Amino acid sequence: MDNFLDFLNERFGLADLVEEGIKFESEDGKLYLLYNGQMIPVHLSEEDDVFLTVNNKLKKDKTAIYNGYFSSEKNRLMEFKVLKLKSAKHRDSPFITKHKYALNGDGFKIEISKMSVEMVISFFNSQEYVGYVKNRIIQRVERYLERVKDYESRGKKTTYITALNFSDLFIKRLPTAKVFTEDKWPNLTKQLEINLRNLEKAFYILENNEEDCFNYYLKSWDFSNPVRFLKDEDIEISFKIPSVSYDEILLKFYKNAMVAETVNHSFLSFYHVLEYYFLKCTEKNLHQQLKFFIDDPKFNSQQNNLEQLISTIKRYNYENDENKMLLCVLHEYIQPEALLNYVHSLDIRRGEGVDIFGENIDKKGLDENNVIDIIGRTIKAIRNGIVHSSDKYNRAERFIPFSESETTVKKYLPVVKFIAEKIIATTSH
Structure with a gap:
């Protein structure tokens, strides 16, 4: 006593x-x-x-030490507060989980479960x-x-x-994320940066596998609100974390899409992943075409050469044409065969053959030669329909939230999600 x-x-x-x-x-x-x-x-x-x-x-x-998170360099452990943004659809309750997540990476592992006693005491x-x-x-x-x-x-x-x-x-039963590392830490600040980056990857793996959506935070807990307690975990769900670095901005767009409460908001956030590379992709294409002329030993300042150069700049400068910018991204990062197989798995086998919020989509059978163009035009039309509520485009049908017009958005939401995931994977390093 x-x-x-x-x-x-x-x-x-x-x-x-x-x-x-x-x-x-x-x-x-x-x-x-x-x-x-x-x-x-x-x-x-x-x-x-x-x-x-x-x-x-x-x-x-x-x-x-405890500084908004628990850290023990001796045990090569950092433990972070996490907030469940959204529960997996197959969970019985949004507030209770019986699941403990274990994610293994190259030289580290992450566990998401109830808080350790070490962090409780700290x-x-x-x-x-x-x-x-x-x-x-x-x-x-x-x-x-x-x-x-x-x-x-x-x-x-x-x-x-x-x-x-x-x-x-x-305080004991709040969920936390524990990051265990194998190698000696360079220093506390650098290790914190590394661990948070790996934690973002772990969250993405869970989201990508339709599991719970989490976010970490380093601020103080707000005890003015009720605490949501966890029941005892009796199931461990394990994933492997790829040894790559994802673009953290893309992961934030993806997370925003996963936790969105409406299909239109989710669609737009996935679309933002595509949109993020609009300028990078079109500028890359333009640079390649300019190099074709400038690096040619025969290139000089004669009028004919300059006119060809100007024509190339005009042809590949898509800055004012988002449709071409979108297609540039799709052709750059998406394999036609993979996209075709995926849309076929959704029983999408041809263009809609109708106006989608003002854009006429050809009713053509999808194949490897046209799938990117037709799907690209379709998701761009849906994006425009969600963003623009006016009759500027004289369309017969407008997108109206919580109406039948959401049917089209729901149909193509998995497609834009698939494309976003492929871009995140392709642009990793």
Whole structure:
């Protein structure tokens, strides 16, 4: 009992918490929390010894720190807060998960599960814990005292009122992402950068496999809102993280698409992945064509050569033609055979043969020679229909959210998602 008392009073006696007026005492072998002259029983269990054990272990680990995340260079571990942005569609509840994720990379592994006791204790000893005391522990203590007063006024026994468990003094069951590395750290700042980059890749792998969507954050927890607790994890889902670097901006667009609540917002965010390479792709094509002339030893400043050069610039300058820019990206990054096989798997075998929000799509059978052009025109027409609500294009049909016009968007949403994934993969290095 003395070990528990020393442990708690040492923390609550520090300057950042002493003004809250909480102390701990023991009486007849039982632990009590003292608050405003009242004694609130704190129930101990055999499992609570782990808090003392881990606290002693962390005192010996001089590299263990908490700075919005838990870090132990000695154990080559960083643990981060994560927020579940959206649950996988096959989950029973958006707030509860029984799944623990394990993702293995080259020289590192990542586990997403309930918070470790090491991070619990590090958080307990941090300045951030003050907010937990004010908005969780004190509120719970005050509710307990109100119930005691109410029971006593009605002559009811107060022994049936649940007070506090020792574990209630700690934040414990929030989800976190743990990054374990094999190699020695270059330094804390550089390792943090590396780990966060790998964590983004891990999140993308989960999203790509239709699992939960997560995001990490380094800010303090907001204890003004209710905590969503996790049930015990009894299933581990494992993935391999490719040894490549993805463009982090593309991953953010992709994540935004995955967590979007409407099909039109999701479609636009996937489309942003394609749009991101519009200028890069068209400029690359223009540069290649200019090099064809300029690198030719016979090229000179004669009028005929200059006219050909100007003609080339005009022909390949797509800056004011987004349709050509889109097709440039598709031809650059997408294999026609792969796209054709995928749209066939969705039972899309020909062009729509109708106006899609003002754009007439030919009703041609799709093959490797035309699939990129027809699919490109189709998704561009859908994008325009979502973005523009006016009748500027004199279209007979407009896109209207939450109406039958969403049917077309839903039909081609998997297609633009497939293209976005291929671009993310193709542009990795």
